[in-house]
Structure formats: structure tokens, C-alpha cells
Amino acid sequence: MATGKDIKSSVVVSSEEIFDTNCSPCSESGKLLEAVKFCVDCGSYFCSKCLEYHNKFPALRSHQILDKSDKIRSDGNIETGPGLPTERCAIHHGKLVDMFCKDHDEVCCAACIAIKHR
CATH class of the missing domain: 4.10.240 (CD2-Gal4)
Known part of the structure; x- marks a missing residue:
């Protein structure tokens, strides 16, 4: 029989708040957390916790990380502000x-x- 402690650990905690941009990995697992960065190479948005995990892998450290509101123009320069x-x-x-x-x-x-x- 499950105890109260076992039940609490299986519940997914998420916010009911809607953000402009949600964290991609968290959204895939049913959690709604606000994204703070965007990885150009992965094409994904990351909250601060997922960004820490992303940057732990040596192969991913060279990826270009932008603020969530930045955009890369066709000439390769970064355009700040809305656009995504x-x-x-x-x-x-x-x-x-x-x-x-x-x-x-x-x-x-x-x-x-x-x-x-x-």
C-alpha cells in the first residue's frame, strides 16, 4: 500500500500560469516552466534548470545559446527583441x-x- 510520502513523489508539480515561452523539455514532460534561453543548435527553449543540464554535456557546450527573445537573421547576426x-x-x-x-x-x-x- 502506498504511503502519503510515495504519493507526493509521483505527483507532477507545474504551474497553471501561461508564459510567453515555455521550456521545451519541461513541456514535453507535462510541466509548464518559463524559458529563459534558446539554443539555436537544438532549436529548443530552456528554463534555468534544464539549461544547466544542457550545458553539462561536452558535446552541447559549443551550442549557441541566446536570450529567448533574440533571433538570428539571415546574414548570421543576432537580432534582439520579439520575432519568435x-x-x-x-x-x-x-x-x-x-x-x-x-x-x-x-x-x-x-x-x-x-x-x-x-
């Missing part, structure tokens, strides 16, 4: 609207693309 997708999908619980369906001339999230726009 921040709109959330109303159907798929806050997933980023970051894809475009050419056939339907519509922007949508990755789940919408997989389900409705094959």
Missing part, C-alpha cells in the same frame, strides 16, 4: 502556433499539422 512565435493554439492546450499549411493557407501548431493538414 508566441501565439498559442486554442485547440491543443497552448502549443505554439509555429507551422504553416500551404494547401489551406493557414498557420497552426504541430499537432494541427499532423492531424488536419497532411
Whole structure:
């Protein structure tokens, strides 16, 4: 029989708050934490804790880490400020609207693309 201590350790703690940018690894595991950085090479956003784990691996240390609001222009320079997708999908619980369906001339999230726009 499980004790109160066992039950507490299996509960996922997350925030109900919606952020402009969520941490990618945390989002995949059902937690909502605000991202503080973006890895250009991985294409992922990281909270401070996940960024620590990312930087522990020697192969990942050479990755280019930016503030979450920075963007790389086509000439290779960094453009600061907004520009990355921040709109959330109303159907798929806050997933980023970051894809475009050419056939339907519509922007949508990755789940919408997989389900409705094959």
C-alpha cells in the first residue's frame, strides 16, 4: 500500500500560469516552466534548470545559446527583441502556433499539422 510520502513523489508539480515561452523539455514532460534561453543548435527553449543540464554535456557546450527573445537573421547576426512565435493554439492546450499549411493557407501548431493538414 502506498504511503502519503510515495504519493507526493509521483505527483507532477507545474504551474497553471501561461508564459510567453515555455521550456521545451519541461513541456514535453507535462510541466509548464518559463524559458529563459534558446539554443539555436537544438532549436529548443530552456528554463534555468534544464539549461544547466544542457550545458553539462561536452558535446552541447559549443551550442549557441541566446536570450529567448533574440533571433538570428539571415546574414548570421543576432537580432534582439520579439520575432519568435508566441501565439498559442486554442485547440491543443497552448502549443505554439509555429507551422504553416500551404494547401489551406493557414498557420497552426504541430499537432494541427499532423492531424488536419497532411
